[in-house]
Amino acid sequence: xxxxxxxxxxxxxxxxxxxxxxxxxxxxxxxxxxxxxxxxxxxxxxxxxxxxxxxxxxxxxxxxxxxxxxxxxxxxxxxxxxxxxxxxxxxxxxxxxxxxxxxxxxxxxxxxxxxxxxxxxxxxxxxxxxxxxxxxxxxxxxxxxxxxxxxxxxxxxxxxxxxxxxxxxxxxxxxxxxxxxxxxxxxxxxxxxxxxxxxxxxxxxxxxxxxxxxxxxxxxxxxxxxxxxxxxxxxxxxxxxxxxxxxxxxxxxxxxxxxxxxxxxxxxxxxxxxxxxxxxxxxxxxxxxxxxxxxxxxxxxxxxxxxxxxxxxxxxxxxxxxxxxxxxxxxxxxxxxxxxxxxxxxxxxxxxxxxxxxxxxxxxxxxxxxxxxxxxxxxxxxxxxxxxxxxxxxxxxxxxxxxxxxxxxxxxxxxxxxxxxxxxxxxxxxxxxxxxxxxxxxxxxxxxxxxxxxxxxxxxxxxxxxxxxxxxxxxxxxxxxxxx
Amino acid sequence: xxxxxxxxxxxxxxxxxxxxxxxxxxxxxxxxxxxxxxxxxxxxxxxxxxxxxxxxxxxxxxxxxxxxxxxxxxxxxxxxxxxxxxxxxxxxxxxxxxxxxxxxxxxxxxxxxxxxxxxxxxxxxxxxxxxxxxxxxxxxxxxxxxxxxxxxxxxxxxxxxxxxxxxxxxxxxxxxxxxxxxxxxxxxxxxxxxxxxxxxxxxxxxxxxxxxxxxxxxxxxxxxxxxxxxxxxxxxxxxxxxxxxxxxxxxxxxxxxxxxxxxxxxxxxxxxxxxxxxxxxxxxxxxxxxxxxxxxxxxxxxxxxxxxxxxxxxxxxxxxxxxxxxxxxxxxxxxxxxxxxxxxxxxxxxxxxxxxxxxxxxxxxxxxxxxxxxxxxxxxxxxxxxxxxxxxxxxxxxxxxxxxxxxxxxxxxxxxxxxxxxxxxxxxxxxxxxxxxxxxxxxxxxxxxxxxxxxxxxxxxxxxxxxxxxxxxxxxxxxxxx
Numbered sequence: 001x002x003x004x005x006x007x008x009x010x011x012x013x014x015x016x017x018x019x020x021x022x023x024x025x026x027x028x029x030x031x032x033x034x035x036x037x038x039x040x041x042x043x044x045x046x047x048x049x050x051x052x053x054x055x056x057x058x059x060x061x062x063x064x065x066x067x068x069x070x071x072x073x074x075x076x077x078x079x080x081x082x083x084x085x086x087x088x089x090x091x092x093x094x095x096x097x098x099x100x101x102x103x104x105x106x107x108x109x110x111x112x113x114x115x116x117x118x119x120x121x122x123x124x125x126x127x128x129x130x131x132x133x134x135x136x137x138x139x140x141x142x143x144x145x146x147x148x149x150x151x152x153x154x155x156x157x158x159x160x161x162x163x164x165x166x167x168x169x170x171x172x173x174x175x176x177x178x179x180x181x182x183x184x185x186x187x188x189x190x191x192x193x194x195x196x197x198x199x200x201x202x203x204x205x206x207x208x209x210x211x212x213x214x215x216x217x218x219x220x221x222x223x224x225x226x227x228x229x230x231x232x233x234x235x236x237x238x239x240x241x242x243x244x245x246x247x248x249x250x251x252x253x254x255x256x257x258x259x260x261x262x263x264x265x266x267x268x269x270x271x272x273x274x275x276x277x278x279x280x281x282x283x284x285x286x287x288x289x290x291x292x293x294x295x296x297x298x299x300x301x302x303x304x305x306x307x308x309x310x311x312x313x314x315x316x317x318x319x320x321x322x323x324x325x326x327x328x329x330x331x332x333x334x335x336x337x338x339x340x341x342x343x344x345x346x347x348x349x350x351x352x353x354x355x356x357x358x359x360x361x362x363x364x365x366x367x368x369x370x371x372x373x374x375x376x377x378x379x380x381x382x383x384x385x386x387x388x389x390x391x392x393x394x395x396x397x398x399x400x401x402x403x404x405x406x407x408x409x410x411x412x413x414x415x416x417x418x419x420x421x422x423x424x425x426x427x428x429x430x431x432x433x434x435x436x437x438x439x440x441x442x443x444x445x446x447x448x449x450x451x452x453x454x455x456x457x458x459x460x461x462x463x464x465x466x467x468x469x470x471x472x473x474x475x476x477x478x479x480x481x482x483x484x
Numbered sequence: 485x486x487x488x489x490x491x492x493x494x495x496x497x498x499x500x501x502x503x504x505x506x507x508x509x510x511x512x513x514x515x516x517x518x519x520x521x522x523x524x525x526x527x528x529x530x531x532x533x534x535x536x537x538x539x540x541x542x543x544x545x546x547x548x549x550x551x552x553x554x555x556x557x558x559x560x561x562x563x564x565x566x567x568x569x570x571x572x573x574x575x576x577x578x579x580x581x582x583x584x585x586x587x588x589x590x591x592x593x594x595x596x597x598x599x600x601x602x603x604x605x606x607x608x609x610x611x612x613x614x615x616x617x618x619x620x621x622x623x624x625x626x627x628x629x630x631x632x633x634x635x636x637x638x639x640x641x642x643x644x645x646x647x648x649x650x651x652x653x654x655x656x657x658x659x660x661x662x663x664x665x666x667x668x669x670x671x672x673x674x675x676x677x678x679x680x681x682x683x684x685x686x687x688x689x690x691x692x693x694x695x696x697x698x699x700x701x702x703x704x705x706x707x708x709x710x711x712x713x714x715x716x717x718x719x720x721x722x723x724x725x726x727x728x729x730x731x732x733x734x735x736x737x738x739x740x741x742x743x744x745x746x747x748x749x750x751x752x753x754x755x756x757x758x759x760x761x762x763x764x765x766x767x768x769x770x771x772x773x774x775x776x777x778x779x780x781x782x783x784x785x786x787x788x789x790x791x792x793x794x795x796x797x798x799x800x801x802x803x804x805x806x807x808x809x810x811x812x813x814x815x816x817x818x819x820x821x822x823x824x825x826x827x828x829x830x831x832x833x834x835x836x837x838x839x840x841x842x843x844x845x846x847x848x849x850x851x852x853x854x855x856x857x858x859x860x861x862x863x864x865x866x867x868x869x870x871x872x873x874x875x876x877x878x879x880x881x882x883x884x885x886x887x888x889x890x891x892x893x894x895x896x897x898x899x900x901x902x903x904x905x906x907x908x909x910x911x912x913x914x915x916x917x918x919x920x921x922x923x924x925x926x927x928x929x930x931x932x933x934x935x936x937x938x939x940x941x942x943x944x945x946x947x948x949x950x951x952x953x954x955x956x957x958x959x960x961x962x963x964x965x966x
Contacts, residue, residue: 040587044807046688047567090806275849280692
């Protein structure tokens with residue numbers, strides 16, 4: 001059987017986090033009463049004209065710089081013409097032949113392997129509105145209503161080179177991209193709210209051949225899970241077609257979630273002629289390269305660099321470092337914690353372990369968590385000092401998570417304080433030894449593991465508050481003493 | 485002399501001297517409109533009530549010694565493609581018959597801020613596409629000089645309103661001659677400013693890179709004053725330039741000594757009516773006698789101007805008019821689905837000429853044709869601009885006829901191409917982005933006005949106004965002598 005090579009290129013749309021829209025002063029806030037975030041400009045009323053939001057340009061260029069793009073000094077906007085009820089002017093102001101950023105690269109890792117995917121271009125455009133259908137879908141509806149609140153939110157479209165060779169690579173790339181855009185705070189990249197969207201071009205070719213196979217465009221890969229699943233499906237489908245001697249038709253397909261397959265939307269012949277031409281209402285963009293330089297200097301440390309630095313600096317595993325650096329908020333939380341508590345490995349264990357578990361179960365974003373990094377550092381110090389056990393620490397953290405109370409206070413309130421008073425523990429240990437002569441005998445006859453029984457009894461007696469290290473040492477000593 | 489026969493400048497002086505109130509002036513024009521406009525049809529919407537209200541407010545301000553501007557209380561008419569808050573703005577189209585904008589165009593804001601009552605919205609070729617105002621979906625405007633003739637277009641209503649004394653002055657818009665050609669046909673003064681001098685915000689777009697709002701008045705000084713009111717940078721229009729606006733009144737000096745006037749033979753070629761030609765040459769001669777130097781210039785690319793204009797203008801129009809789909813405002817004709825609704829709405833809402841231009845423009849932008857048509861036209865446009873810039877190193881003003889003929893009759897130009905050729909002398913300034921002015925320079929044997937066009941380089945409105953003012957003074961002296 002012939003071996004096929006998978007060729008995938010992605011087109012990603014990301015909404016930019018500017019306060020106002022790309023061509024007018026309306027708010028970009030998510031939600032709101034339908035059509036309450038609109039004005040003559042974003043509604044495309046007769047006579048209204050666009051004025052470019054400089055912040056949107058700044059964010060697009062920042063994105064380009066973070067994706068290692070070149071920023072040409074000259075760029076322009078074009079009209080992309082098509083009719084759709086959600087597009088008020090019946091053209092989208094976009095960029096055709098002179099995008100704001102070109103020729104970049106994203107480095108990322110997949111199963112510890114270094115990967116790199118080329119970025120063809122990043123261009124700016126305006127978001128369309130939203131159709132609200134009276135029925136479940138457009139075909140089953142008597143009417144549709146339009147909400148133009150979203151219209152005119154600035155978007156960047158990021159187009160990759162056809163460098164991706166598997167669905168897993170596509171997913172890993174996309175995760176890295178999301179991470180980068182979040183780090184530089186130009187997009188919140190929420191796929192579920194639609195602020196990050198992904199289309200893919202997929203084709204197969206015989207291994208070793210240079211020409212690309214016929215590509216199929218897949219629309220609306222709207223979650224990270226979907227990206228992998230849909231691409232895997234489509235690769236399988238194309239392979240089957242080839243293996244059965246068929247050929248792939250150039251077309252646009254979309255994922256049918258109920259049937260778990262991709263279905264044809266339109267063929268190449270039905271594809272739009274967008275009749276791009278330069279937008280006469282906007283002047284070409286002349287970009288000050290000194291400004292670009294200062295934007296570049298202002299970029300934060302990006303996820304992959306941070307990952308490698310943390311691994312080096314704190315001796316972390318690749319997996320842990322990944323988990324800490326994928327989300328910029330998490331990375332920042334880590335770094336703020338290690339500022340007060342220097343053992344990064346311990347911080348990492350807590351953050352990737354219990355802390356992440358609590359995050360997941362609460363559904364909170366890190367920015368909303370009540371526990372401050374200083375409080376977490378304090379908790380870890382209390383454990384180190386033996387004031388509480390590690391196990392107690394987990395309970396204290398849970399409580400901190402719920403109430404935001406300082407760890408010392410919780411320990412005091414809940415009586416979590418560890419018994420490290422050797423006199424008290426000596427008495428309890430002595431009593432337990434006295435009450436269990438047979439087990440003492442067996443221990444002394446060589447059943448070492450029975451030490452655990454005595455420790456357990458002491459813990460039970462002290463409601464878990466006894467300092468386990470101290471108890472261990474005490475018991476070992478006393479049981480030996482009985483022997484002599 | 486009746487109040488409505490006064491020029492805007494005269495009315496301003498009378499107001500300033502308290503010889504008249506704004507209410508009296510506005511009432512005089514409303515009476516005139518009521519008496520004449522059922523025949524002339526210069527207006528699509530008459531805003532008598534609003535105008536009288538604005539006039540009363542203006543009179544109060546003047547009484548309190550707090551006029552908003554020198555022009556406070558002088559009324560005006562505006563072309564119906566400028567967005568007026570709460571007053572319907574139809575663009576002469578069935579598509580927007582019921583459309584009431586929620587906002588004012590920047591120029592409307594400026595004239596309101598100057599305290600000027602708006603008498604109404606004037607008739608026009610649908611979406612400013614036409615040269616006779618016959619393409620209005622609502623009415624045919626008649627030339628006040630001769631009611632059997634068209635007033636020109638597309639700002640036919642704005643020119644007729646002034647010439648027919650239904651407004652002292654007006655605003656028009658000019659994409660390929662739409663101010664200058666009707667000004668010429670109706671015997672008034674009209675100016676298309678440099679592209680970018682006047683904000684287009686709120687002007688319903690026909691061809692964005694060519695459209696420009698400009699003044700129409702009885703006299704050169706009226707046009708200068710109205711330009712002063714509307715010119716200047718507007719952050720809402722990215723193509724509006726940030727140059728400082730000169731004092732146009734200061735350029736109204738009847739002195740053309742040393743002025744270099746260019747004559748290009750390309751503007752006097754076949755198709756030009758002899759009477760028009762001799763009237764224009766007489767104007768040149770008058771200026772020459774007054775001390776101007778006449779220089780031959782060559783503008784060979786003028787031959788490509790009409791084709792270039794109709795490719796660029798229609799391409800832009802095809803996108804600009806795509807928004808009229810029945811979804812958000814204006815006419816909606818139902819259909820089984822959204823595509824059917826778009827089709828029905830556009831089929832019923834647009835007139836023949838608009839459809840023709842949308843199709844032409846759509847074709848010019850289509851895959852496989854873009855390079856041959858739209859792109860080529862843009863290249864020629866660049867060359868035309870350079871050719872003008874080159875010519876303006878040799879001369880200060882180029883003088884041409886405004887139109888090849890005087891006003892024609894209704895239905896006379898049946899072939900669209902023939903109609904397009906009436907713009908032959910006016911489209912080049914739009915393509916080059918330079919200012920152009922048309923003023924009367926005589927009448928033909930049928931007593932129809934002849935217009936002379938003056939073109940200067942970018943932002944040289946002062947030179948245009950000075951030349952026009954000088955010619956006007958010479959003409960008036962002549963009249964006086966006769």
